[in-house]
Amino acid sequence: MAGDSGEGAKLQLYNTAARTKEPLRPLSGKRIAFYSCGPTVYDHAHIGNFRAFLTYDVLKRWLTYRGFEVDHVCNLTDIDDKIIRRMARDGVGLRELTDRYAALFFEDLAALNVVPARAYPRATDHVAEIVEMVQTLLEKGLAYENNGSIYFRVARHSGYGALANLKFEGMQDGAGEGGGISDLDEYETDKESAKDFALWKAYKPEDGPVFWETALGKGRPGWHIECSAMARKYLGDTIDIHAGGIDLVFPHHENEVAQSEGATGKPFCNCWVHNGFVNVGGEKMSKSKGNFLTLRGALATALDVRAFRYLVVTSQYRTMLNFTPDVLAGAKSAVKRLDKARAALSKALEGGGGEGGDAAAAAAAAAQRAAAAALAQFKGGMDDDLNAPRAAAGLFALIKAIEKEAKAGSLSAAAAHVYSEALDKMDSVLGVFYEPPGYEPEGGQGGEEGGAVEIPPDRAAAKAAKDWSSADAARAAITARGFAIKDVAGGGVEVTRL
Ligand SMILES: [Zn+2]
Incomplete structure (x- = not known):
């Protein structure tokens, strides 16, 4: 090769x-x-x-x-x-x-x-x-x-x-x-x-x-x-x-x-x-x-930030990118899926296990073939003017192979090693497995589809102080969650869904 x-x-x-x-x-x-x-x-x-x-x-x-x-x-x-x-x-x-x-x-x-x-x-x-x-x-x-x-x-x-x-x-x-x-x-x-x-x-x-x-x-x-x-x-x-x-x-x-x-x-x-x-x-x-x-x-959380990175790096860079709460939510699910596959690999690697034998050798060889095919697809995409959607298809071919074995309980340490290597190679380019400094680690973050939206209390204070950067940032945080806010007479704020 x-x-x-x-x-x-x-x-x-x-x-x-x-x-x-x-x-x-x-x-x-x-x-x-x-x-x-x-x-x-x-x-x-x-x-x-x-x-x-x-x-x-x-x-x-x-x-x-x-x-x-x-x-x-x-x-x-x-x-x-x-x-x-x-x-x-x-x-x-x-x-x-x-x-x-x-x-x-x-x-x-x-x-x-x-x-x-x-x-x-x-x-x-x-x-x-x-x-x-x-x-x-x-x-x-x-x-x-x-x-x-x-x-x-x-x-x-x-x-x-x-x-x-x-x-x-x-x-x-x-x-x-x-x-x-x-x-x-x-x-x-x-x-x-x-x-x-x-x-x-x-x-x-x-x-x-x-x-x-x-x-x-x-x-x-x-x-x-x-x-x-x-x-x-x-x-x-x-x-x-x-x-x-x-x-x-x-x-x-x-x-x-x-x-x-x-x-x-x-x-x-x-x-x-x-x-x-x-x-x-x-x-x-x-x-x-x-x-x-x-x-x-x-982007409020570590997962949001990683999802934004994922969204951008898996899109074709020359096309227009439309950022909406739904698009970000989709990217978050994709990142969670990648994290899950990676956790399954870590678990299999820690388990050590697998004495070898013909069946294990065959499984490792199959993993080798699947990983090589996925990596070839990834490279072919990236070589073609950074065609990231094509490259991402290679990434998900790899993820599917991992998920299938993890689900069947047949993921051996040897196969996990092969898959991990391929995944690390892809991630050296995509860079989605990391902990964003300055962001709280993900802890469930309930209610992302939520009904209510909180107006950050500092927006009013920022406006009063004519700190327009902070006031704009507070407004943008609300927009990113799918809501629009409008100042109304009497100092109130009207919130509508975008
Ligand atoms: Zn310049």
Whole structure:
């Protein structure tokens, strides 16, 4: 049987730039230089953002399974217009604000069992690299200054629009709210052409204490340039894979290509991987609809969190994912079923038992065949552009074989060993067997289909204190349980089923 490592040629990924699946062809042997766009750290990230981070995680785990050494870097956007507005609103300093939400982001990643990247560089720690890249673009005539701001001259860069295929519909920014990935740059009034975009923003009084005195003047970096500068610093001029949500294709990733290729004269990225949106109850998430879900708001228990991970990692990453209480309940049952099968394996392994003999040998051989077939199905799915539903069919073929033997009382230690090995291999990619740190272990959690819904008492307190983040989180927690709440005259709250 073939080993688990090697041949990228068998592994196909959908490359947005090529608009087709392509075999993975690493630039340097087994190393994969992998860059992903991280969150803007000024608020809680929402579950749509976490779908992106889980997609990168599964991709990384699958590449590792296949024997590649993945060098993953994910930026933190810690300077943009929303951050400056939030600083003014909350009366906090930039680092205080961004440190707080960066810490929460890392807590959530740990809760979701995400393998950490090698580095999470911040834009504000890389202003020197950003300035250097902007200077190069100015020298090459690919950028110009106007009223202290510096813009990329799109007309001078051939190939602009190739990544996005200049099909803009459906690619407008979708992550502008909450702690999502940053949205469009604002106040660009001094441009030669509407398509030009800011590399450096001249200081304005509204920026308050947020500015850098640099060779480019007093101001701050635009959003797009940070990813070009940091990808280059940490991973080199040309990278193997760049990932992000589908909403980032245009303009963010298109602009990254223009800046990086303009500055280096080399191809920027060989394969662009983009994941689809998450809708809540069939609708796009939005604060005004009250369906804007943070991880803590949507997922109360350890099982909820594992179920969310399971739901995302077993879905096809490019499709839209609809998050509803029913979908989460389905994922919870699946995780419980996996836990039960795993417990049966542990029990059989602890029992030791089985003296051997012909019957036991035959049973172990049968287990070997069943496990190999299930694993082949799993691998075939994952190799085909991370076709997780197909891979999950392999997982459940394995689970069924375990359940059948456990039910018949014929699960030997030898067979359990074979099944465990296969299950561990699959879980090295899916990552669903773990205890989420910071969440209470599951203890029955009665009434999940329950009739009544409790309004967290801290919502009223949060609203009174104008702590909108906490008030939104409390509302989202209720939405995730299938209810909508509406404030009514007189200070009361009306609760309806979604
Ligand atoms: Zn980016």
